[in-house]
Amino acid sequence: MSEFLQYLITGLGVGCAFALIGSGLVVIYRVTRVVNFAQGAFAVIAAMTVSSLLGSGVPHGLAEALAVALAGLVGLLVGLTAIGKPGTSPQSALIVTLGAAVFAYAVEILIWGDQPRSFPGLPASVTVLGARVQSHYLLIIAASALVFLAMALLFARTDLGKALTAAAANPYAARIVGIDVRRMGLLSFVIGGALGGLAGVLVTPVQQVTFDGDVVLVVSGFAAAILGDLTRPAATLLGGLLLGVAQAMVAGYLSTSYQSEVALVLMLVVLIAQAARRPMIQEEPA
Amino acid sequence: MSDPVIEVEELTVRYGAAVALDAVSLDVRAGELVALIGPNGAGKSTLVNTLSGILSPASGRVTVTGRLAHVPEGRQMFGSLTVDDNLRLGAWRDRDRSTDRIYAILPELAPVRRRRAGLLSGGQQQMVALGRALMGRPRVLVIDEMSLGLAPLVVAGLATHLRALNAEEGLAVLLIEQNARLALELCSRAYVLEAGRLVAHGTAAELASSPAVVAAYLGGAA
Numbered sequence: 001m002s003e004f005l006q007y008l009i010t011g012l013g014v015g016c017a018f019a020l021i022g023s024g025l026v027v028i029y030r031v032t033r034v035v036n037f038a039q040g041a042f043a044v045i046a047a048m049t050v051s052s053l054l055g056s057g058v059p060h061g062l063a064e065a066l067a068v069a070l071a072g073l074v075g076l077l078v079g080l081t082a083i084g085k086p087g088t089s090p091q092s093a094l095i096v097t098l099g100a101a102v103f104a105y106a107v108e109i110l111i112w113g114d115q116p117r118s119f120p121g122l123p124a125s126v127t128v129l130g131a132r133v134q135s136h137y138l139l140i141i142a143a144s145a146l147v148f149l150a151m152a153l154l155f156a157r158t159d160l161g162k163a164l165t166a167a168a169a170n171p172y173a174a175r176i177v178g179i180d181v182r183r184m185g186l187l188s189f190v191i192g193g194a195l196g197g198l199a200g201v202l203v204t205p206v207q208q209v210t211f212d213g214d215v216v217l218v219v220s221g222f223a224a225a226i227l228g229d230l231t232r233p234a235a236t237l238l239g240g241l242l243l244g245v246a247q248a249m250v251a252g253y254l255s256t257s258y259q260s261e262v263a264l265v266l267m268l269v270v271l272i273a274q275a276a277r278r279p280m281i282q283e284e285p286a
Numbered sequence: 287m288s289d290p291v292i293e294v295e296e297l298t299v300r301y302g303a304a305v306a307l308d309a310v311s312l313d314v315r316a317g318e319l320v321a322l323i324g325p326n327g328a329g330k331s332t333l334v335n336t337l338s339g340i341l342s343p344a345s346g347r348v349t350v351t352g353r354l355a356h357v358p359e360g361r362q363m364f365g366s367l368t369v370d371d372n373l374r375l376g377a378w379r380d381r382d383r384s385t386d387r388i389y390a391i392l393p394e395l396a397p398v399r400r401r402r403a404g405l406l407s408g409g410q411q412q413m414v415a416l417g418r419a420l421m422g423r424p425r426v427l428v429i430d431e432m433s434l435g436l437a438p439l440v441v442a443g444l445a446t447h448l449r450a451l452n453a454e455e456g457l458a459v460l461l462i463e464q465n466a467r468l469a470l471e472l473c474s475r476a477y478v479l480e481a482g483r484l485v486a487h488g489t490a491a492e493l494a495s496s497p498a499v500v501a502a503y504l505g506g507a508a
Contacts, residue, residue: 162371163378166364173362175340177418178379 015244040214043200075193121205365404
């Protein structure tokens with residue numbers, strides 16, 4: 001029982017990171033209709049940045065905050081290259097983000113080398129109902145819960161959130177009422193960058209990060225987000241948690257080497273189920 | 287004669303090599319109801335989109351004095367947002383986004399304020415589009431194909447609101463319509479646009495008795 005509980009909590013912790021990555025994908029997709037393949041890179045860059053900042057004496061908390069802010073800035077740069085030019089189709093922008101993700105490898109290797117990095121999180125462990133878990137997992141869960149709450153409030157309660165939704169739902173009408181659709185798209189990339197960065201910062205103390213670790217993160221985040229059709233944050237949270245727990249259970253009871261296959265299988269199952277429900281290719285009305 | 291709120295001088299707009307508007311001149315004065323009628327593809331929507339700054343002119347001048355609000359063709363709802371949210375976004379440029387005034391002007395919207403705009407009937411959506419445009423307290427309203435696809439009774443209701451807004455708040459309206467009968471009933475002056483050129487202009491009464499307009503737009507028998 002305590003073993004199960006341990007896997008459950010660690011699974012939820014890692015699942016939160018997947019959900020954060022996934023919700024970054026969702027925010028960007030909702031506003032711009034672009035699938036951002038550079039989403040995992042935000043996490044890697046932020047994690048590497050924290051390790052450097054801590055190494056040069058910046059205290060915990062500040063280092064993480066700076067890294068998340070940097071990830072937001074990187075998000076803005078990716079956004080500018082992907083959708084900065086008016087009239088770029090989401091399909092072309094998607095390829096640009098793929099290019100940005102590969103370009104990020106080069107930058108990461110130049111700055112941080114190709115070796116895995118990590119940094120300490122919350123040091124102690126706690127006992128939850130008889131199961132010993134690193135308290136850092138609880139920090140991940142608490143921080144993610146706060147961020148998801150803030151995101152829900154942003155989209156459901158503020159005019160800025162409504163304007164972000166409106167820019168995606170009807171760009172023509174958005175322009176008519178004076179919403180700057182391009183600026184909303186760029187803002188969504190900043191938010192997506194910060195969410196990805198937060199995921200990397202939170203998860204790295206319990207999972208080492210390498211320059212190419214973005215693939216696993218983006219695949220897991222995508223698997224989480226696809227559960228909500230890439231547009232629903234709540235379903236993405238659920239998907240992320242489900243995936244994290246499933247991976248932890250597989251790793252705990254079977255073998256750690258099957259972890260990433262879990263994400264791929266889940267994604268396939270969801271995609272096949274969705275394809276069965278409706279035609280695969282849907283043209284957006286002009 | 288009062289001051290013009292919209293003044294269009296020798297406006298030419300092109301899509302690539304195609305000329306959508308060819309040296310069009312028209313004006314709308316403060317507190318005036320003016321119609322622009324013409325068939326599909328005459329360039330009416332091109333003119334609207336140029337007035338609201340979405341298209342740029344190849345040559346000529348567009349001068350808008352005071353705030354212009356645009357009620358677009360096809361209502362253009364933010365379908366997943368509520369009626370109230372749609373209205374609030376109408377004042378996106380402003381600090382004050384209170385919607386109470388709109389429910390006082392368009393009481394039909396009050397009972398559906400929490401409904402998703404995408405789920406409303408065409409007539410209700412047209413009302414939301416009108417309310418959204420009024421949120422920015424415009425001096426002139428440009429309404430594109432208001433009656434398209436709506437039942438006559440619904441159109442009559444909308445027209446009543448426009449008359450009241452014009453009479454009580456001095457709101458000027460440029461009504462772009464395929465439904466010439468409605469346009470000539472509601473407005474005091476009208477322009478006729480065909481294939482990108484203005485072919486007629488006069489008071490509503492003059493146009494309603496012009497044989498050419500009657501034959502082309504009012505179903506022959508006047």
